[in-house]
Structure formats: C-alpha cells, structure tokens
Amino acid sequence: MKIVVCVKQIPDPASPYQLDPESYFVVRPNDQVLDDTDRYGVEVALQLSDELGEDASVTLLSMSPGGSQQGIRQALAMGADGAILIEDETLRGADALTTSQILAAAATRAEADLLIAGTESTDGYTGVVPQQVAEIMGVPALTFARKVEHVDGKLRIERQTQAGYDVVEGALPAVLSVTSGVVEPRYPTFKGIMQAKSKPVETLTAADLGVTAKVSQKIVSVEEVEGRQAGDIIEDDGEGYLRIIEKLEEVKVV
Amino acid sequence: MKTWVFSTESDGEAAGSALEALTKARDFGGELGAVLVGEGSEAALAQLGAHGATTVLHAADNTSSGVIAAGVAAAVEAEQPDLLIFGMGNLDRDVAGRLSARLGKPILANAVDITEDGGTWRVASEILGGSTMVVTEFAGGSPAIVITRPKVFAAEPSGGGTPTVTAMDTPDIGHADAVEVLSQHAETSEGPDLEAAAIVVSGGRGMGDEARFGALNELAGILGGAVGATRAVVDAGWVPYSLQVGQTGKTVKPDLYVACGISGAMQHLVGMKDSTTIISINKDPEAPIFGISDLGIVGDVHTVVPALVEALKARG
Ligand SMILES: Cc1cc2nc3c(=O)[nH]c(=O)nc-3n(C[C@H](O)[C@H](O)[C@H](O)COP(=O)(O)OP(=O)(O)OC[C@H]3O[C@@H](n4cnc5c(N)ncnc54)[C@H](O)[C@@H]3O)c2cc1C
Ligand SMILES: Nc1ncnc2c1ncn2[C@@H]1O[C@H](COP(=O)(O)O)[C@@H](O)[C@H]1O
Numbered sequence: 001m002k003i004v005v006c007v008k009q010i011p012d013p014a015s016p017y018q019l020d021p022e023s024y025f026v027v028r029p030n031d032q033v034l035d036d037t038d039r040y041g042v043e044v045a046l047q048l049s050d051e052l053g054e055d056a057s058v059t060l061l062s063m064s065p066g067g068s069q070q071g072i073r074q075a076l077a078m079g080a081d082g083a084i085l086i087e088d089e090t091l092r093g094a095d096a097l098t099t100s101q102i103l104a105a106a107a108t109r110a111e112a113d114l115l116i117a118g119t120e121s122t123d124g125y126t127g128v129v130p131q132q133v134a135e136i137m138g139v140p141a142l143t144f145a146r147k148v149e150h151v152d153g154k155l156r157i158e159r160q161t162q163a164g165y166d167v168v169e170g171a172l173p174a175v176l177s178v179t180s181g182v183v184e185p186r187y188p189t190f191k192g193i194m195q196a197k198s199k200p201v202e203t204l205t206a207a208d209l210g211v212t213a214k215v216s217q218k219i220v221s222v223e224e225v226e227g228r229q230a231g232d233i234i235e236d237d238g239e240g241y242l243r244i245i246e247k248l249e250e251v252k253v254v
Numbered sequence: 255m256k257t258w259v260f261s262t263e264s265d266g267e268a269a270g271s272a273l274e275a276l277t278k279a280r281d282f283g284g285e286l287g288a289v290l291v292g293e294g295s296e297a298a299l300a301q302l303g304a305h306g307a308t309t310v311l312h313a314a315d316n317t318s319s320g321v322i323a324a325g326v327a328a329a330v331e332a333e334q335p336d337l338l339i340f341g342m343g344n345l346d347r348d349v350a351g352r353l354s355a356r357l358g359k360p361i362l363a364n365a366v367d368i369t370e371d372g373g374t375w376r377v378a379s380e381i382l383g384g385s386t387m388v389v390t391e392f393a394g395g396s397p398a399i400v401i402t403r404p405k406v407f408a409a410e411p412s413g414g415g416t417p418t419v420t421a422m423d424t425p426d427i428g429h430a431d432a433v434e435v436l437s438q439h440a441e442t443s444e445g446p447d448l449e450a451a452a453i454v455v456s457g458g459r460g461m462g463d464e465a466r467f468g469a470l471n472e473l474a475g476i477l478g479g480a481v482g483a484t485r486a487v488v489d490a491g492w493v494p495y496s497l498q499v500g501q502t503g504k505t506v507k508p509d510l511y512v513a514c515g516i517s518g519a520m521q522h523l524v525g526m527k528d529s530t531t532i533i534s535i536n537k538d539p540e541a542p543i544f545g546i547s548d549l550g551i552v553g554d555v556h557t558v559v560p561a562l563v564e565a566l567k568a569r570g
Contacts, residue, residue: 016382024388095360125501126363128401131319131351140320140433141352144344146495156436160495161344163264164441171432179502181489216360216394220376225387228527228546233539236553241562244533247549251531253453253477253510254566 001056001172003045004112005080006103006130008035009064009071010123017123024219025093026123032064034071037118039078039185040178044148045116046079047183051150057081059110063091063102069201076196077188084110088205090213096124098213100132105209108137114155115175119144130177140170143177255284255370256335258397260326261302262316262345263292268301270449271341273409275402276305279339280412282370285309287335287417289326291316291345294419303417305409313422319348320430325422327356330397337368337375340401350401360394363401375400383520383542384527404449404505405528441494445471446480448497453479454508456499456526457487460515460536460555464492469559470514476566482506484522500525515555518543535559 009032049056060083120127134141145157257279261272287309367378375398501521511529
C-alpha cells in the first residue's frame, strides 16, 4: 500500500508572522517548521505501514517554498521513506482549491492508495483541503478521524462528531483526515534525524503536474481591531477566591 | 439575488448555524433557500421557513458527503444561486469542500461577516486570535461559497411560512461513494448545553489530571453552568470532544466564562473571547488568557477553586 501524507511547512508559530504589505501574503522565512497538526497524520501513516509490513511505503507531500526544507526533514526524521515537494513561484498565496488541485495531482501521480491530511492547518485553518482533494481524486473521504484501523483491506475510523462519534468504513483508494486526538506522535530519534538528511526529496513544479494557478480570491484589507482590555489581574494571597465572589456578585451570578 | 444556506438536522431541529445564516442573508434581499440534510421533519422545515427560506432542497440520507455535494452541485447549476453559506459542522465542511472542488469555485472559511457590493462578495475573517481582521474578495464568479463561524450573526425569525420542499436528486458518483456508517454513538455530558449556557466553567491542562478536572463539575453545578475544556484536555482523554471550546470546538458567548488552568492559546480564545465577563485563574502571570480577562487570579487552581467552592456552598 502506498501511503502519501500531506505535511505543511509553516513559519514557526512561536514567532509572530509577517504579512507582505503589498500582497498581504504571509512572508515565508527560509526555515519553516513542520505544522504540528501534520505530525498526527505522519504517525498514523507510520503505524499503518508498520502493521502492513514490507508492502507499505510512506511518502510525504508538501506544497511550499522549500527553503531549508527543515519542516520536511522533521517529518522524514519521524520515519517516512521520502518526500515530494511542489515548489513554484506561481503558487505563492495559492488559495485552498489551488492547493488541493496540486496535492490531488501529485497524489495521483504517486499512485497513492491512501492520502492522509490534518483536519486543519495551524496557519491557514480553512479546513477543507482534504475534502477538496478527495473530490478531485474521485475517492471517498474519511474525515475527522480520532481512531484509525485497517480492516479487511478497508479503512475503519471513529469519526468525531458534535454528539460523540460515528464508526465509518471506506474502501481504498481514499482520503483520510485525522484530528489531534488520534495517536501520540513519536519524537524523532537521533538515528532518524541523521537518516532524514539523505532521504530522497523529489521537487516538482505546477507545470509538471499540469495545474495552472488561478487567482479566484484576493485580500483587500488587513486591519488591527480593538481587542478586549484586561481588567484586574491580582496575585492570590490565599483570599483570591473572595475577589472572584465579589466579581460574581457584581455580575449578579450570586 | 439568490442565497442558499446549508443545514443539518438533529433531533428534529434545523442547525443553529443555518438559522443565523438565513437571518444574515435577509440583508442581501432576493430569494432565500436552504439545503436540508436529515429527516426533513415538519419542525425543522418550519424553522427554516420562519427564518426566511422559501424553498428547501431536501436530502434524507446524510452518510455520503460526496453524493450530497454532487446533488447540490446539480441544483446549483440549474438554479444559479449567488451565495452559498455553510456552518462549521463536520458535514458542512465535508460538503462545502467537495462542492467547491466539483464547481471549481473557491471557498472562504472562518467568516465573521459577509458583504456584497455591485455583485462582488467580500468576507471578513479574524486572524491572530481576533486581533486582526482580514477582508477577502471573491474573484472567481458565482456562486461565492462561504463557511461562517458560529454565533457571529444572531438568529431572528422573519415570520415566514412553511417553505416549498424539493427532494434532492442523488447522482451515482461511483467509487467516491464507497463509505458506510456502521454505527453512531453519543457521548453525553451532564448539565446544561455548553453552547446555550449562560455560565461556562472551563478547564485546561493546568487542572492536572482527569480526577482533579472533576472539581470543575462541582463549581459549574453550584453556579448552574456548563463545563467546557481546552483541546489539550480533550486530546488527553479527560473529557469528550463535545466539551471542547475553540477554533475546532464549540464557540460560546456566555454571560460569564471562568477559565481554570488555561493558557489562552489563540485557538482557544477564538471560541470564547466574546463572553460578557471572563474570570481566569492561572499560576503563570504571563498567561495570555489574562490579556482578555476582566478578573485574573494569579494562583494555583488546586487551592483557589476548592476555596471558592467551599465559600459558595457556605452561602447556600
Ligand atoms: C489548528 C489548531 C486548532 C486548535 N483548536 C483548538 C480548540 O478548538 N480549542 C482549544 O482549546 N485549543 C485548540 N488548539 C490548541 C491550542 O493551540 C492550545 O494548545 C491549547 O488550547 C492549550 O490548552 P491548555 O490551555 O489547556 O494547555 P496549556 O497551553 O498547556 O496551558 C496550561 C496552563 O495551565 C497553567 N497551570 C498549570 N498548572 C496550574 C495550576 N496548578 N494552577 C493554575 N494554573 C496552572 C499553566 O500556567 C498554563 O498556562 C488548536 C491548535 C491548532 C494548531
Ligand atoms: N500547502 C500544503 N502542503 C501540504 N499539505 C497541505 C497544504 N495545505 C494544506 N495541507 C493539508 O490539508 C490540511 C488542512 O489544511 P487547511 O485546509 O489549510 O486547514 C492540513 O492539515 C494539511 O495536512
């Protein structure tokens, strides 16, 4: 089974990101990190692959300015076999649908039996890429998985719902989107980090995939908004609870 | 002008997000319709009608988002709506995503406002925990597909009657339909409904462990509120996902929100920052949650919460 996992490289969320004042696109530094959200997908892929043995492979798929490829190497260090990177100036600021067209074309080219993605990315959070990719590939989508099993050649998941969960089964090829509750992602070992340096990363352009980026949405303004102001922040001296009670009385809760 | 909103149905009720979207869409004038996925109960249809929908496209089977998207796409091609509004529910996102790809139209998500100017649709969304507003314009022709955040528009009835119902044609989509729902499970929590509660007591990783998180049930019980949680706590398995507040959980706007051992990550703030009063307890004076709190206690939840519970109990 060929498992392809979407991994997004993003500017480090720990440092505030910058918008280009002209285009309003996010300025992407040379060193981008692996989106934490995608560590879950990589882990699910590695676990499925271990279970299936020799016949399985795990390939990462990322659309991004490559830069130092730090984020991709982080995911390779977890144990994936190789990566496909789509790097193309014309894809700068691509919307979710263009991104999905690229990812779907690359997954089809790689003959993926299973394409895994996160539920939503940390920086973009449109949360529709997995569904768009499934539609373009013409395959079922098993989304919002909080548990994944491979049963009789099919994929069975617990799909997280507002009320609880549904047990849903789908035939391969398919797209799977996973939540952060699905598995505990492994930390790369020293050996994994060393090996990641020499794993193959195939670089493609939009033209290689036969996709032309279309501009179908445009940011017209970005403005700071007046946020809520902080009130009294006090150190608890053993009687902090009394201040809470005062506040509860003030807002007439007690 | 023609706007359609998407609605799921649960326990015979239309989705709150759909009623909110219908109310907003009345601003644009013209014809309002709904796509309803579910049983199609009289009550749900009446709710959609009472909020302004005059037509309803109804799909009874909610198991395959691919089939629903194909059905909606066919109706879109025939009826040419200008705007389609979805909520943030799972099926909303599954259908919206597939529909966008099928129609080759972009989607704008996380909308907190929608405006129209001479046939151009614009969507406002908040980034960086609500400190920055981004306005994006559709440049890809109709229909504009928008996913809105919950509770940004208040649902108000228009007094409309029962809408005309058409059954959706469900096309054969081949392998893309190879999914089956084997069973459905509810993970219920006690107490008032989190999304509707006037008081929410929420806990984060700072509550320590599952057993100690339980202290919040007692506090919520005394205050007559609902219990909420951060994603960290849900992922750890202390409480079910139905209690998650934030970007990928529920959006709450109670009169009072009490945050216990919650750092205040952007994705959490998005789901609760519009609460009327916010009280938080955190041992780290630098915790971002304090930046939006009306009252912040820098202290240990394991001493402050029990003391508060005892004092409230003593008052009776
Ligand atoms: C795409 C995406 C979507 C997300 N969606 C959501 C979402 O919907 N909802 C959500 O909540 N998060 C969401 N997150 C996760 C979010 O970024 C944070 O990781 C999460 O909210 C942190 O939860 P926490 O505050 O419980 O934990 P932490 O950030 O670990 O904070 C724990 C806090 O407890 C305090 N503390 C510890 N011990 C004590 C004590 N004894 N007394 C008092 N205080 C104490 C600490 O000082 C700390 O501030 C999302 C993340 C991503 C990337
Ligand atoms: N540029 C990208 N490269 C690789 N995967 C992506 C990219 N954008 C989105 N994804 C995948 O799609 C998921 C949802 O993304 P989004 O729709 O941006 O919230 C992410 O968690 C990723 O797994």
